Every structure is written in C-alpha cells, then in structure tokens.
Amino acid sequence: MKVNDVILQTYTKAVAFIILIFSLYLFLAGHNQPGGGFIGGLMTSAALVLLYIAFDMKTVDNMIPIDFRKMVALGLTIAVFTGFGSFIFQVPFLTHSFGYFRLPLLGETELATAVMFDLGVYLTVVGGTMTIMLAIAEDDD
Amino acid sequence: MVNTILILSYCFLILSILGTLYRLVKGPSAPDRVQALDALGINIISGIAIFSVSSRNTGFFEVILLIGILSFIGTIAFSRYIERGVVIERGQPK
Numbered sequence: 001m002k003v004n005d006v007i008l009q010t011y012t013k014a015v016a017f018i019i020l021i022f023s024l025y026l027f028l029a030g031h032n033q034p035g036g037g038f039i040g041g042l043m044t045s046a047a048l049v050l051l052y053i054a055f056d057m058k059t060v061d062n063m064i065p066i067d068f069r070k071m072v073a074l075g076l077t078i079a080v081f082t083g084f085g086s087f088i089f090q091v092p093f094l095t096h097s098f099g100y101f102r103l104p105l106l107g108e109t110e111l112a113t114a115v116m117f118d119l120g121v122y123l124t125v126v127g128g129t130m131t132i133m134l135a136i137a138e139d140d141d
Numbered sequence: 142m143v144n145t146i147l148i149l150s151y152c153f154l155i156l157s158i159l160g161t162l163y164r165l166v167k168g169p170s171a172p173d174r175v176q177a178l179d180a181l182g183i184n185i186i187s188g189i190a191i192f193s194v195s196s197r198n199t200g201f202f203e204v205i206l207l208i209g210i211l212s213f214i215g216t217i218a219f220s221r222y223i224e225r226g227v228v229i230e231r232g233q234p235k
Contacts, residue, residue, distance in 0.1 A: 003224075022210070033200070039207070051215065
C-alpha cells in the first residue's frame, strides 16, 4: 500500500535547513554563549533523523552519501591532532591559544584553536548518534 | 506590577500542565497521550520563557528553540510509529 505523506515531506524540506542553521549557530556561538560542539552535533543529528523519518532510509542514503562510522574516526583524529599541534610550539599537550584577526566582511574577529577541538567533538557526536540510530533502525524484523 | 503578572502566569501555567498531565495519565488511547506530550512540551517552552523574563537572563533562549525542535521530532516519531509500526522505513530497493 502506497501511503502519501506529502505534508510531512514538504514540511521537512524547509524545517531541516532551519535546524541545520540553528545547529551551526550553536556550534559557532559556543565560545562566548551557551552552545558548543556537543549540542550542535546533537541538533545536526536531529535534523538528519527528521530527514530519515520523513523519507525512507534508501532515499536519504542516496541524498547524503556519508559513512557515519568514518565520521567518528575523523572527529577523533581532528581532536587528537589539535592536541599534537601544541608540540610544534614547545608547549604542553592540548595547550590552546587565540588571536585577533581582521577578516573581510566580519571585521575584528577572535579566532581560537579551541574551535578545532570543538569540530572534533561535533563530528564525533554526529557520527555516534547517527550510527546508533541507523543501527537500531536497520535490523530485520 | 510585572512581578505579579509573572507569578500569575506561573500559576496558570501550572494549572495547564496539570491538565495535560491528567490527559497523559488517563488518556484512553495512545494518540491522546502523544497529543498531551506535545502540549506539555509547549507548556514547558512557555515556562522557560517566563523564567528567563523573571530572572532577567537571555541565556535560555536557545533552550526554547531546542525544546521546540525536540518536541516536534518526538511527536513526529511517535505518530509515525502509531501509523506504520516503524519509525524509520527501509525503502524500496531500486
């Protein structure tokens, strides 16, 4: 039986982008305001789960060809190499620094190396959550 | 003046949450309980909004949007489960 859920799918096409932008905002705002890599990753995976609920698994796998297990490995690698990067400057492991740079369009901006570590946390959380969700949904009944 | 309004809105919010909790416990069918959960999420959102006004703090505005999104996805997942029996479908092989 073919069930037509056009309202949910049309709604999802708009709302998923709003949730993704909100997760990006949470990820970037984490230094000075509530937010950070963990909750940003959870919101991104919430948007992906909404896509998976509205469409079926094959469609979304074709839309987003990402292996989420590799995403966990990539996130952990980024986090560890952020720690190793402090050895170049003869400082202890995971020492972070920041500086003020003048960027086009943004003006004076504070750029910190903690964002790289946060990016690792973000990728790990997205990969772990989506791996759990898809592994539960994938089993045969 | 503002304080009185805030306390009054807390009281009405508690009454509304008690109403939805009654439907959540007593509700004869599963869709009743799902709708009660959705309404409870919206009540919690307004509670956080009133709390952030009364504590003069803008740090909870992200929480409002976040609970809105999570409550929406939870309701969608529950209704999909009631309708089809699965939350995430496998899809037809091409």
